[in-house]
Amino acid sequence: MSGILVVVEDRAGRISRISWEALAAGQQLAAQLGLPVSAVAIGSQTEALAAEITARPLAKVVRVEHPLLAQYTADGFSLALEQIIRTDAPAYIVFPHTYQVRDYASALAARFGQSLIGDVVDLSAAAENASPVFTRQLMQGRLNGVYRHTGSGPCFLSVQAGAFRADTPDLASTSAAVSVFTPTLEPTQIRTRPGEPFRDGTETIDLGSALRIVSVGRGIKDAANISLVQELAIALGAELAASRPICDAGWLPIERQVGSSGHTVSPKLYLAVGISGAIQHLVGMKGSQCVVAINKDPDAPIFEIADYGIVGDLFEVVPALIAVIKAAKQ
Amino acid sequence: MKIVVAIKQVPERDAQVRIDAAGKWIEETEYALNEPDAYALEEALQLREQHGGEVVVLSAGPERVGTTLRETLAKGADRAIHVACDDLGARDALGVARLLAAAIKPEAPDLVLTGLQSEDLGLGQTGVIVAELLGLPHATLILHVEKTETGFTVKRELEEGWFQTIELPTPALLTIQSGGNKLRYATLMGIKRAKTKEVRSVTSAELAVNAAPVVLLEWVTLPRKQKSTQMLPGTAKEAAVALVEKLNVEARVL
Numbered sequence: 001m002s003g004i005l006v007v008v009e010d011r012a013g014r015i016s017r018i019s020w021e022a023l024a025a026g027q028q029l030a031a032q033l034g035l036p037v038s039a040v041a042i043g044s045q046t047e048a049l050a051a052e053i054t055a056r057p058l059a060k061v062v063r064v065e066h067p068l069l070a071q072y073t074a075d076g077f078s079l080a081l082e083q084i085i086r087t088d089a090p091a092y093i094v095f096p097h098t099y100q101v102r103d104y105a106s107a108l109a110a111r112f113g114q115s116l117i118g119d120v121v122d123l124s125a126a127a128e129n130a131s132p133v134f135t136r137q138l139m140q141g142r143l144n145g146v147y148r149h150t151g152s153g154p155c156f157l158s159v160q161a162g163a164f165r166a167d168t169p170d171l172a173s174t175s176a177a178v179s180v181f182t183p184t185l186e187p188t189q190i191r192t193r194p195g196e197p198f199r200d201g202t203e204t205i206d207l208g209s210a211l212r213i214v215s216v217g218r219g220i221k222d223a224a225n226i227s228l229v230q231e232l233a234i235a236l237g238a239e240l241a242a243s244r245p246i247c248d249a250g251w252l253p254i255e256r257q258v259g260s261s262g263h264t265v266s267p268k269l270y271l272a273v274g275i276s277g278a279i280q281h282l283v284g285m286k287g288s289q290c291v292v293a294i295n296k297d298p299d300a301p302i303f304e305i306a307d308y309g310i311v312g313d314l315f316e317v318v319p320a321l322i323a324v325i326k327a328a329k330q
Numbered sequence: 331m332k333i334v335v336a337i338k339q340v341p342e343r344d345a346q347v348r349i350d351a352a353g354k355w356i357e358e359t360e361y362a363l364n365e366p367d368a369y370a371l372e373e374a375l376q377l378r379e380q381h382g383g384e385v386v387v388l389s390a391g392p393e394r395v396g397t398t399l400r401e402t403l404a405k406g407a408d409r410a411i412h413v414a415c416d417d418l419g420a421r422d423a424l425g426v427a428r429l430l431a432a433a434i435k436p437e438a439p440d441l442v443l444t445g446l447q448s449e450d451l452g453l454g455q456t457g458v459i460v461a462e463l464l465g466l467p468h469a470t471l472i473l474h475v476e477k478t479e480t481g482f483t484v485k486r487e488l489e490e491g492w493f494q495t496i497e498l499p500t501p502a503l504l505t506i507q508s509g510g511n512k513l514r515y516a517t518l519m520g521i522k523r524a525k526t527k528e529v530r531s532v533t534s535a536e537l538a539v540n541a542a543p544v545v546l547l548e549w550v551t552l553p554r555k556q557k558s559t560q561m562l563p564g565t566a567k568e569a570a571v572a573l574v575e576k577l578n579v580e581a582r583v584l
Contacts, residue, residue, distance in 0.1 A: 106455035107462035151544025191467035195495035248509030320570035
């Protein structure tokens with residue numbers, strides 16, 4: 001058992017941001033444990049992807065390549081990665097915590113009798129000679145849990161978007177060696193048939209470039225109350241957005257959803273009204289310059305990342321805010 | 331079509347989170363059906379309404395889980411299986427999935443559904459591992475299920491507003507994303523009928539699966555603030571005035 005293997009993914013043909021962060025997490029773990037780090041790019045054509053990472057201080061870059069990996073399937077990716085992991089026998093396998101990884105990584109871990117430590121936000125080798133501990137969020141962000149891998153065999157983990165810094169990477173003096181690994185795959189082993197990705201929204205809203213966003217969550221209680229938050233958005237010259245439950249209920253279209261399943265935004269001002277701040281929402285907006293939270297629950301996780309907070313009844317605070325903004329304009 | 335829906339009882343969404351004396355979990359509180367599992371149940375009930383068959387709900391946990399199982403029977407599930415297990419928290423995701431898979435296997439269902447993740451641990455792994463253990467093809471984050479002649483066509487949610495259609499053979503396992511359907515409430519008639527429906531109990535010991543965890547939750551803590559938040563006190567009016575002042579002068583974002 002040796003080394004750390006980081007599985008990278010692409011977005012539009014380039015290494016995705018969260019994959020760079022997974023590499024950074026792998027490097028952090030490597031520095032603490034004194035282990036070499038290698039990277040794996042998986043698909044049917046991985047040459048360009050592998051070339052993007054060879055400048056990093058990696059022991060090696062492995063291109064796991066097969067025509068049956070052209071499109072992601074849980075069966076194809078699990079079978080192929082199982083083979084490289086059995087061959088390479090790493091001590092740690094690090095994934096970016098994406099929808100794709102969530103679809104197969106825990107099944108892959110189970111093949112090794114392992115349990116994935118998913119959505120990790122922090123890691124630490126802690127005491128001397130102790131195995132590292134991994135922090136992940138529980139109870140929708142209201143609690144942190146510290147996990148340790150105790151079994152023999154490889155430790156599987158995935159890292160949350162934005163949790164590890166990838167913007168100032170170390171570069172290696174010589175580029176990492178690249179090899180190609182061809183897994184044994186048969187068409188009959190792929191049991192699912194995936195179609196091409198599509199979008200099905202009709203409304204086009206550019207939340208990504210909005211300077212100010214007013215976002216509404218469960219606290220609004222009823223579809224009829226959305227107009228109150230809309231009025232605040234208009235007064236502030238802001239776009240209206242929402243957390244998932246509001247779009248699930250059909251109170252606002254899914255095009256206005258911020259979070260892991262919706263848009264990622266980073267406006268100058270993000271004003272969260274009645275949003276508790278589950279992880280899935282926070283990953284979509286924590287890059288905002290200034291975050292304001294209005295919530296009746298003083299322990300709501302949204303306050304942990306807010307610059308300004310008001311604990312109170314939104315049905316009192318929002319009308320007061322609209323009045324003050326309108327008065328200031330006159 | 332026989333559908334098994336694996337559900338979880340979790341602490342109520344608005345319940346206060348208090349760390350217990352051992353520092354390993356939270357104190358006993360009020361419990362409810364995990365919301366993503368409610369969507370899985372709804373999908374199962376709609377499939378039964380279209381195609382006939384049976385909906386069996388399954389849950390592992392202590393005695394209190396029986397209340398949540400009754401609730402799903404009241405919403406329309408036909409019968410329930412309770413895997414009686416007092417040490418659920420000491421098992422890792424693989425250990426819990428082993429229990430559920432062992433309970434599902436003799437049922438030989440055409441379809442297994444579960445929510446995409448639990449609201450307490452948020453691992454989102456149970457369904458995927460159960461599929462692996464039962465040798466079933468699977469798909470996650472599913473918003474819509476259509477039965478075809480040979481299996482299922484499902485709508486899967488991808489990131490950033492994208493979707494994908496996937497075809498799977500029968501039997502299969504799907505984890506259901508919230509928002510695909512409107513949830514139903516139990517009717518008075520449903521609650522009355524639920525009292526006579528079968529809830530079969532099987533103990534974790536009888537299922538005889540490997541319970542030894544390879545991953546341990548060692549301790550829990552309350553999250554640290556990542557930013558120093560300025561809380562604006564006072565009445566709604568006072569807080570609103572203070573906020574607009576701060577946004578204008580300090581943050582300069584208006």
